[in-house]
Amino acid sequence: MISFETALEKVLQNTKTLEAENLPLLESCQRVLAAPVFARENLPPFDRSPLDGYALWARDTEGAAAKYPRKVKVVDSVPAGSLAEVAVFPGMAVRIMTGAPIPRGADCVIRQENTQKAEAGMILVFEELQPGANIIRAGEDVKKGDATLAAGDVLSPGDIGLLAALGHTSVPVFPPPKVGILATGSELVEIFEKPPKGKIRNSNSYMLAALVREYGGAPVMAGVCEDNIEDISRSIEKILLETDILITTGGVSVGDYDLLPDALEQAGAHRLFWKVAMKPGTPLLAAVKNNKLIFALSGNPAACLITFQQFAGPCLLKMQGRRDCNHKWGKAVLTENIDVRKSSHLRFVRGHWRYNAEGVPEVRATGSQKPGVLSSFRNHNCYIVLQEKTGPCKGDWVRVQFNQAVTANI
Amino acid sequence: MISFETALEKVLQNTKTLEAENLPLLESCQRVLAAPVFARENLPPFDRSPLDGYALWARDTEGAAAKYPRKVKVVDSVPAGSLAEVAVFPGMAVRIMTGAPIPRGADCVIRQENTQKAEAGMILVFEELQPGANIIRAGEDVKKGDATLAAGDVLSPGDIGLLAALGHTSVPVFPPPKVGILATGSELVEIFEKPPKGKIRNSNSYMLAALVREYGGAPVMAGVCEDNIEDISRSIEKILLETDILITTGGVSVGDYDLLPDALEQAGAHRLFWKVAMKPGTPLLAAVKNNKLIFALSGNPAACLITFQQFAGPCLLKMQGRRDCNHKWGKAVLTENIDVRKSSHLRFVRGHWRYNAEGVPEVRATGSQKPGVLSSFRNHNCYIVLQEKTGPCKGDWVRVQFNQAVTANI
Numbered sequence: 001m002i003s004f005e006t007a008l009e010k011v012l013q014n015t016k017t018l019e020a021e022n023l024p025l026l027e028s029c030q031r032v033l034a035a036p037v038f039a040r041e042n043l044p045p046f047d048r049s050p051l052d053g054y055a056l057w058a059r060d061t062e063g064a065a066a067k068y069p070r071k072v073k074v075v076d077s078v079p080a081g082s083l084a085e086v087a088v089f090p091g092m093a094v095r096i097m098t099g100a101p102i103p104r105g106a107d108c109v110i111r112q113e114n115t116q117k118a119e120a121g122m123i124l125v126f127e128e129l130q131p132g133a134n135i136i137r138a139g140e141d142v143k144k145g146d147a148t149l150a151a152g153d154v155l156s157p158g159d160i161g162l163l164a165a166l167g168h169t170s171v172p173v174f175p176p177p178k179v180g181i182l183a184t185g186s187e188l189v190e191i192f193e194k195p196p197k198g199k200i201r202n203s204n205s206y207m208l209a210a211l212v213r214e215y216g217g218a219p220v221m222a223g224v225c226e227d228n229i230e231d232i233s234r235s236i237e238k239i240l241l242e243t244d245i246l247i248t249t250g251g252v253s254v255g256d257y258d259l260l261p262d263a264l265e266q267a268g269a270h271r272l273f274w275k276v277a278m279k280p281g282t283p284l285l286a287a288v289k290n291n292k293l294i295f296a297l298s299g300n301p302a303a304c305l306i307t308f309q310q311f312a313g314p315c316l317l318k319m320q321g322r323r324d325c326n327h328k329w330g331k332a333v334l335t336e337n338i339d340v341r342k343s344s345h346l347r348f349v350r351g352h353w354r355y356n357a358e359g360v361p362e363v364r365a366t367g368s369q370k371p372g373v374l375s376s377f378r379n380h381n382c383y384i385v386l387q388e389k390t391g392p393c394k395g396d397w398v399r400v401q402f403n404q405a406v407t408a409n410i
Numbered sequence: 411m412i413s414f415e416t417a418l419e420k421v422l423q424n425t426k427t428l429e430a431e432n433l434p435l436l437e438s439c440q441r442v443l444a445a446p447v448f449a450r451e452n453l454p455p456f457d458r459s460p461l462d463g464y465a466l467w468a469r470d471t472e473g474a475a476a477k478y479p480r481k482v483k484v485v486d487s488v489p490a491g492s493l494a495e496v497a498v499f500p501g502m503a504v505r506i507m508t509g510a511p512i513p514r515g516a517d518c519v520i521r522q523e524n525t526q527k528a529e530a531g532m533i534l535v536f537e538e539l540q541p542g543a544n545i546i547r548a549g550e551d552v553k554k555g556d557a558t559l560a561a562g563d564v565l566s567p568g569d570i571g572l573l574a575a576l577g578h579t580s581v582p583v584f585p586p587p588k589v590g591i592l593a594t595g596s597e598l599v600e601i602f603e604k605p606p607k608g609k610i611r612n613s614n615s616y617m618l619a620a621l622v623r624e625y626g627g628a629p630v631m632a633g634v635c636e637d638n639i640e641d642i643s644r645s646i647e648k649i650l651l652e653t654d655i656l657i658t659t660g661g662v663s664v665g666d667y668d669l670l671p672d673a674l675e676q677a678g679a680h681r682l683f684w685k686v687a688m689k690p691g692t693p694l695l696a697a698v699k700n701n702k703l704i705f706a707l708s709g710n711p712a713a714c715l716i717t718f719q720q721f722a723g724p725c726l727l728k729m730q731g732r733r734d735c736n737h738k739w740g741k742a743v744l745t746e747n748i749d750v751r752k753s754s755h756l757r758f759v760r761g762h763w764r765y766n767a768e769g770v771p772e773v774r775a776t777g778s779q780k781p782g783v784l785s786s787f788r789n790h791n792c793y794i795v796l797q798e799k800t801g802p803c804k805g806d807w808v809r810v811q812f813n814q815a816v817t818a819n820i
Contacts, residue, residue, distance in 0.1 A: 025601070026629075029620035043784075046607060050710075050782060052665035079637065079667045080709075081597025083608045097665040099597055099709065101608045112664060141783045149788065157624060158787025161617030161711050164601045165610070165784065187491025187509055191435070191574045197456060198493045198511045200575070207571030210439035214567060219436075227489065254522060255462035255507040257489045299490075299509065300460075301571050372460060373551045374453075374575065377568025378559065 001275040004310070004346045007286070010272050011311050012325065014288050015318045018177060018244060022170040029160050030216070031173035032321035037149040042139035043165055047102040050136050054115060054123060055084075055106035056093040058131040069116070069124035078103060093123060102135055109134035142166070152323045174321035176218040179312075180243035181208045182235055184260065185250040185299055186227045204249040204304050207374075211308050212247075215316040227251065232263035240267075240292055244319065247312055250299030252283045260296040261285060269294055279345045280371035281307035300371040306348050306383075309403055328402045330382075332363035334392055338384065340369050342391045349384040350376045353400055363400055411685040414720070414756045417696070420682050421721050422735065424698050425728045428587060428654060432580040439570050440626070441583035442731035447559040452549035453575055457512040460546050464525060464533060465494075465516035466503040468541040479526070479534035488513060503533060512545055519544035552576070562733045584731035586628040589722075590653035591618045592645055594670065595660040595709055596637045614659040614714050617784075621718050622657075625726040637661065642673035650677075650702055654729065657722055660709030662693040670706040671695060679704055689755045690781035691717035710781040716758050716793075719813055738812045740792075742773035744802055748794065750779050752801045759794040760786045763810055773810055 002010075020034030049055065056072055064070040077095035078084045084094050084103030093110075094103045102109070111134065114127040142148050148166065149159055155173070163171055188202040189195045202224050209219035222239045225232045232251070239246055251260040252274070261274060269287035276284050280303035285296040295312050297304045309327075317325040332353055340347060353363045363384055367376030383401045392398050412420075430444030459465065466482055474480040487505035488494045494504050494513030503520075504513045512519070521544065524537040552558050552572065559569055565583070573581055598612040599605045612634050619629035632649045635642045642661070649656055661670040662684070671684060679697035686694050690713035695706040705722050707714045719737075727735040742763055750757060763773045773794055777786030793811045802808050 025616055026619055029623060044782065045605065045610065050780070052663055052668075077666070078608075079597075079665075080595055081609050095666070097667055098663050099595070099610070136780070136782055140778070140780070141785050148785065153788070156787060157617050157620035158711075158715055158784050158790075160620040161613045161715065162784045162788075164613035164616040165711070167601060167604070167611060169602045185490055185509070187489075191577060192579045194577070195455065198488075199491050200455065200509070201577060203571045203574030206435055206574040207567050209436055210565075210567035210570040213439060253462055253508050255489075256487070256505070257507055258462075301568075301575070305568055305571065368550070370460070370546070370550070372454065372546055374568050374572045375551050375558065377566060378563070378572075380568075 001277050002273050004276055004278045007273055007276045007284070008311060008314065011286055011293065011315050012318060014272060014293060015315045016291055017321050018174050018319050020172045021175045023173050023175065024170050025160060025163060025168060028171050028173045029155055029157060031155055033149055033151055033153045033155060034172040034174055034321060035151050036147050037163065037166070037168065037171070039142045039144050039146045039148045039166055041166060042144045043142040043162070044136060044138060044140065046138050048136050049096045049098060049100055049102060049109045050134060051109065051111050052097050053110045053112040053134070054093040055088060055096045055103050055109050056125075057088065057090050057106065058108045058129050058133065060090060061108070061110065061125050061127060061129045064125045064128045066126050069126050071118060071122050071124055074121050074123055076103070107131040152321060154322070174319070176216055177244040177316055177319045178220055178242065179212045179217040179316070180220045180222050180239035180246040181205050181212070182222040182225060182239060182246065182248045183250055184225045184227065184232055184248060186257070188224045204299065204301060207301065207305060208247055208249065208308060211305065211313075212316070215313050216320050217316050227257040227259055229259045229263050229266060232259055233266040236263060236267040236269070236294070240289055240294070243292070245292055245312070245315070246294045247308065248294070248296045249304050252285050252296045252298060264294065264296065277345045279343055279347045281310070282345065284311065286311065298371070301374045302377070303371040305377065310348070313403070330361065330400045330402065331397050332361040332400045334384070334394055334396050334398050335362050335364045337394050338365045338392065340386070347386040349386060350380040351382045351384040351400065352380055353382040353402070363398065411687050412683050414686055414688045417683055417686045417694070418721060418724065421696055421703065421725050422728060424682060424703060425725045426701055427731050428584050428729050430582045431585045433583050433585065434580050435570060435573060435578060438581050438583045439565055439567060441565055443559055443561055443563045443565060444582040444584055444731060446557045446561050447573065447576070447578070447581070449552045449554050449556045449558045449576055451576060452554045453552040453572070454546060454548060454550065456548050458546050459506045459508060459510055459512060459519045460544060461519065461521050462507050463520050463522040463544070464503040465498060465506045465513050465519050467498065467500050467516065468518045468539045468543065470500060471518070471520065471535050471537060471539045474535045474538045476536050479536050481528060481532050481534055484531050484533055486513070517541040562731060564732070584729070586626055587654040587726055587729045588630055588652065589622045589627040589726070590630045590632050590649035590656040591615050591622070592632040592635060592649060592656065592658045593660055594635045594637065594642055594658060596667070598634045614709065614711060617711065617715060618657055618659065618718060621715065621723075622726070625723050626730050627726050637667040637669055639669050639673050639676060642669055643676040646673060646677040646679070646704070650699055650704075653702070655702055655722070655725065656704045657718065658704070658706045659714050662695050662706045662708060674704065674706065687755045689753055689757045691720070692755065694721065696721065708781070711784045712787070713781040715784075715787065720758070723813070740771065740810045740812065741807050742771040742810045744794070744804055744806050744808050745772050745774045747804050748775045748802065750796070757796040759796060760790040761792045761794040761810065762790055763792040763812070771810075773808065
């Protein structure tokens with residue numbers, strides 16, 4: 001049996017980042033950029049006006065104020081998207097709209113609110129301006145040739161806007177890993193069936209599919225396999241041909257029908273480890289075939305969920321090129337005793353974390369911590385992670401782990 | 411011009427939660443449950459074994475220890491998914507696998523590791539057990555009739571597992587709002603085109619589509635409308651027929667071609683407000699037609715992004731039934747002076763937040779704060795929100811706002 005940390009290290013060492021693909025811009029948000037993007041153009045592409053007003057010579061506004069207006073003649077008008085047909089000379093102004101290019105000759109823009117229309121196409125100017133006032137320079141946002149985005153950046157909506165403005169219709173990003181999901185066990189029936197006595201529904205496959213999506217992957221539902229070594233082994237080989245990684249649930253304990261260890265060997269997978277010093281989830285098995293990872297998880301729902309998050313989760317993030325694949329850690333004060341047995345294993349307790357009224361982070365367990373129990377995942381937003389053999393009491397500071405998906409709700 | 415808080419209140423007052431739909435279980439993760447789920451069955455459905463071992467009478471283990479084994483006869487074997495064919499009487503045991511139902515008669519299960527096979531189908535028992543030991547009771551996770559999940563719960567992978575175990579193949583959740591996205595402006599070309607001088611690419615529609623997805627909605631791209639009141643007005647009416655909410659970008663300022671206010675009136679929309687005391691994003695206009703909200707956002711990219719997040723974001727969350735639609739607030743120490751003009755408006759500064767080595771939250775601005783600039787959104791993970799007329803300095807505590815999507819990266 002190996003330690004949690006060693007097991008995680010082995011998993012990440014054996015995880016390969018997927019090959020990048022060009023995805024359409026609209027599909028690439030929240031994906032990781034695979035190569036830096038250098039600006040092919042200036043942004044904005046030309047000097048432009050940030051407001052509605054008049055482009056003119058700063059010299060023509062000298063001394064202008066509310067009580068001492070100066071007068072210039074309006075010779076043209078440029079809406080956004082058009083170009084002025086004339087150049088601006090002293091004594092002249094061109095009506096200009098937000099986003100429109102600055103006409104030749106003009107060296108500043110006066111805000112419409114600081115002007116007033118006068119007779120014969122003239123306007124009164126009530127403000128003195130410096131050259132350059134109210135002009136957005138070409139390249140002010142991004143300069144041509146600049147590294148606008150770096151490989152490894154997780155693309156945000158703002159980044160998508162930048163890429164679109166620079167004319168990128170697709171970008172090289174790491175695609176969603178295709179994750180095979182296989183449940184094993186002769187006790188399983190489909191979720192729409194009424195299980196006869198002794199049987200249960202295959203709920204883990206649905207839970208795993210939701211987890212795969214939460215970590216950015218694309219689930220490939222591979223159904224249920226009965227407890228038969230040949231069937232399981234053949235299924236594993238077949239699913240691996242179509243997916244980047246495989247998750248199984250069930251059949252990894254020490255019982256007479258725990259066939260996964262043998263089935264994986266028969267399928268030609270190389271075992272990384274079997275059994276990790278953690279609770280729930282001790283009987284986790286990880287293997288590799290053709291550079292593809294296989295996680296054989298427990299059939300116990302909570303053990304299945306937690307080992308997915310702890311091992312398959314970081315692995316999926318690494319496959320997608322994420323710089324930081326690991327869950328975040330913190331500390332908090334325990335507000336209630338925890339009802340679990342001391343163990344020589346690292347224990348993951350479903351917890352609820354919050355800042356109390358004094359701003360101190362505190363945490364409590366959310367209910368029964370048995371590996372078969374799912375109801376205590378409701379409203380949990382962290383794990384309280386207990387070191388080997390510690391049994392912390394109310395008031396103690398404990399380590400807390402936040403997961404990707406949950407941190408957003410804090 | 412109204413305050414930010416009043417504007418947000420008006421928006422949420424006019425936001426209707428969508429009608430719930432039954433979505434397939436696999437599509438309902440991260441969506442909000444529209445009705446409580448009462449358990450139709452016990453979970454687990456029958457008393458079962460949490461481990462591999464033997465089911466027997468506790469009385470037959472009395473006094474058993476490593477040096478004082480007791481002996482029982484194995485009369486049957488139950489893999490998970492099967493039922494024992496015989497009842498267990500004193501002196502007998504039934505081989506049992508994890509998850510298998512407890513055979514009649516037996517009142518405890520001994521772990522395989524604490525037994526040893528002996529002659530003639532007998533086993534040695536090395537541990538004394540109490541009645542009930544190692545039995546998971548029917549209903550231990552969820553009792554039949556219990557309210558397992560409440561209306562308003564955001565469904566997590568654990569919840570999906572629970573619902574699957576209870577036989578729900580679909581659940582009533584609030585669907586993704588269909589969000590129309592319309593860009594207006596004669597200066598806009600498609601993102602795959604090379605803009606002639608004076609024109610720019612329609613990047614805002616792509617940025618908005620990414621934002622819509624980030625907030626759980628389904629973007630409906632409605633293209634670009636030139637600056638023509640009739641065209642814009644007709645487009646608005648048409649898009650509203652097919653969508654739940656409409657976002658436009660451009661044409662809301664005070665220039666000669668800012669046609670949105672009039673086009674919306676012509677389309678029969680009732681104006682909630684036009685112009686909010688915030689920067690960037692002052693010229694925001696919100697209107698309602700047939701109970702559907704319309705946000706006319708600025709064409710300036712940063713103003714467009716920020717007003718979407720501040721107004722359309724909470725509105726989309728409310729449409730999806732979220733209990734808490736608002737962004738989260740905190741405080742942090744400013745590590746650098748901020749280069750913005752004091753303003754009578756509430757100012758949203760793109761910031762980067764982190765805990766420093768002493769565990770104190772600190773924040774800095776991420777670059778140019780001009781409303782046309784998108785590059786400073788790269789790596790930002792919060793807004794520093796400056797009260798009217800405050801100009802905070804390095805070392806001051808400032809208000810910080812975290813948004814939904816970004817908090818996960820902290």
